[in-house]
Amino acid sequence: MAPCHRAMLPLLCILVFSTAAAVEEAGGGNVGRPTHLHFYFHENFSGGPNSTAVQVSKARGGSNNSSFFGAVFVVDDMLREGADPASQLLGRAQGLTVGASLSDGALLTVFNFVFTEGAYSGSSLTLLGRALLGTFMERPIVGGTGVFRMARGYTLSKMIESPDPNNLLVLEYDAYIWH
């Protein structure tokens, strides 16, 4: 891992280098070095020309029509440094969100987080997990490429108030990665 220098984005310099103690705490094995990333996920679901999500299947409703059950979206969402839609773009979240629960609005999400700026440019993380918007969500990181090859970890995320609530979904993310 290259050490941080002034040219890198401050956010991408939030690196926590491993110590023997940290590695032992995490399970005693060789789990790699820990990295913490903090960023914001932006989705424009307006359906208009600048939309970052396209719906390919409608919700079927199931026994509870408040759910998204059966809905499938393909997304190419934005990962940004801040909550402001004008803040620095760090990469994209490309993948699927699928309504996968008959009883609530829980989604299956499958994303590649593709970083395009700073120390992680050209590297990616793969996230696979359950998301229930409005709750504090934990999702597993199941792999990665480049700097993040063989990554394991998890993300914690929550929806935050959007400056454009009609067509923009903003989530604050913390990613804890061992790689």
Ligand SMILES: *[C@@H]1O[C@H](CO)[C@@H](O)[C@H](O)[C@H]1NC(C)=O
């Ligand atoms: C989302 O897209 C719509 C049109 O596609 C656009 O009018 C709106 O400004 C966009 N929102 C943001 C925050 O970019």
Ligand SMILES: *[C@@H]1O[C@H](CO)[C@@H](O)[C@H](O)[C@H]1NC(C)=O
């Ligand atoms: C889409 O985004 C471009 C570039 O930011 C902007 O010029 C254009 O006005 C936007 N279109 C709509 C419909 O919001």
Ligand SMILES: *[C@@H]1O[C@H](CO)[C@@H](O)[C@H](O)[C@H]1NC(C)=O
């Ligand atoms: C949702 O369920 C209620 C009660 O079962 C029903 O009256 C309503 O038409 C349903 N709405 C939709 C959009 O299916």
Ligand SMILES: *[C@@H]1O[C@H](CO)[C@@H](O)[C@H](O)[C@H]1NC(C)=O
């Ligand atoms: C329907 O969804 C609502 C909102 O998530 C939930 O509170 C309720 O328990 C659900 N009902 C059933 C029958 O699953």
